[in-house]
Amino acid sequence: MDFKFIHAADLHIDSPMRGLSAYDGAPLERLRSATRQTLISLVDLAIEEQVALVLYVGDIFDGDWADFHTGQFFREQNVRLVREGIRVYIVKGNHDAESQITKVLPKVEGVHIFDHKRCESQEIPELKVALHGQSFKQRAVTDDLAADYPVAKEDWFNIGLLHTCLTPETAGTHLPYAPTSVTTLASKGYDYFALGHVHQRQVVREDSPRIVFPGNLQGRHANEPGTKGCELVTVRDGHIESQHVSLERVRWHRLAIDATDLANVDMLAVACAAQLQAQFSDAPEPLHAVRVKVHGQSELARIEAAQRGTVEAAVRAAAQDLQGLDVWIEKVELELSAPVDRTELARRGDALSEVVRLVDELAGDDIAVLTWVRAELQDLKELPVELTSLAPASLDADALRELLADAEATVLAKMPVGKSDQTKQEKAT
Numbered sequence: 001m002d003f004k005f006i007h008a009a010d011l012h013i014d015s016p017m018r019g020l021s022a023y024d025g026a027p028l029e030r031l032r033s034a035t036r037q038t039l040i041s042l043v044d045l046a047i048e049e050q051v052a053l054v055l056y057v058g059d060i061f062d063g064d065w066a067d068f069h070t071g072q073f074f075r076e077q078n079v080r081l082v083r084e085g086i087r088v089y090i091v092k093g094n095h096d097a098e099s100q101i102t103k104v105l106p107k108v109e110g111v112h113i114f115d116h117k118r119c120e121s122q123e124i125p126e127l128k129v130a131l132h133g134q135s136f137k138q139r140a141v142t143d144d145l146a147a148d149y150p151v152a153k154e155d156w157f158n159i160g161l162l163h164t165c166l167t168p169e170t171a172g173t174h175l176p177y178a179p180t181s182v183t184t185l186a187s188k189g190y191d192y193f194a195l196g197h198v199h200q201r202q203v204v205r206e207d208s209p210r211i212v213f214p215g216n217l218q219g220r221h222a223n224e225p226g227t228k229g230c231e232l233v234t235v236r237d238g239h240i241e242s243q244h245v246s247l248e249r250v251r252w253h254r255l256a257i258d259a260t261d262l263a264n265v266d267m268l269a270v271a272c273a274a275q276l277q278a279q280f281s282d283a284p285e286p287l288h289a290v291r292v293k294v295h296g297q298s299e300l301a302r303i304e305a306a307q308r309g310t311v312e313a314a315v316r317a318a319a320q321d322l323q324g325l326d327v328w329i330e331k332v333e334l335e336l337s338a339p340v341d342r343t344e345l346a347r348r349g350d351a352l353s354e355v356v357r358l359v360d361e362l363a364g365d366d367i368a369v370l371t372w373v374r375a376e377l378q379d380l381k382e383l384p385v386e387l388t389s390l391a392p393a394s395l396d397a398d399a400l401r402e403l404l405a406d407a408e409a410t411v412l413a414k415m416p417v418g419k420s421d422q423t424k425q426e427k428a429t
């Protein structure tokens, strides 16, 4: 029997986008509603494609609902699906584990939530489909849940649902959440393993079984960049055709701008606009939220040192000038240094060469850098509470070296670095 299904995970509906209100001009409403809008799009897609099943593989919610509206919204989308004859299967993940969600809403007929005590199998005889899954009982699950999943029901199409960090390799920095292995998953003889938890889409194995992390439905910050969405899977004569469908309303990006050859704000704005246009023109739909890093040895370092905020303002201006694209600059990071030849500078024997030599001397020696910076800054009055972690006494040698390099860059950027007589001549004319 041929049929289609949708596999999604990590919806994190109503996930609070922390710290966003701190950004000037942030499109707060669009960002906050994005997790909901993407789910509505998913349901639209399911109905349009006439899928038989929708699978949600954990972390549908970010944690306990702030109020009933979050659960009510999800329920409403499920009602839309079951009215069209589409069945919904859910396993709970670490964020929405059995113990995490305290509020209860009446069940929806046609929506099945897998048990958290043991692996459970669900059968759909008219499609000859068997689904196997287990929910998270609490936030941390260190057991290999998959180990207890049953072997495939013979001659049926078998789907496993599992919220898991899988292995340390696939999980990256994720802590062990129902860790398992590809070998264990493959040993069950299923056709498709629908995973959840890892927010970056990943096809772990192409077939027998196909094992997929669909990624989250909507990125939540600059560290979840790129397109996000669900898997639309077509099963034809037992064979799988699968595609990723983009659904995100806000697409996050990190953009690096090499400022080496950019000598003023106009050049920066032109370069920035060109890069934004080139990267996003094929996707006019979502709001593009961009973290921009301006880096390199550039005149812009001096311009910025003379008037703080100039570079950021120019980047934001570039976004304003774009046509037919929705771009919001989330943050501008600077890694600029003035275009100077440090080696040459160190040889000159003036005040600036003193600075360069001192920095080099200190940077090579952990104890020297610690002692010197602390002694120089000892008169610094107490920092406000929120900055105490940055107090010189609590920083290590590497952090202080970085601070020192930063200070040097600022000093050099503020100083005219041409030969001193040349500088006088310039001033005279």
Ligand SMILES: [Mn+2]
Pocket (backbone or CB within 6 Å): 058, 059, 093, 094, 095, 163, 196, 197, 198
């Ligand atoms: Mn998770």
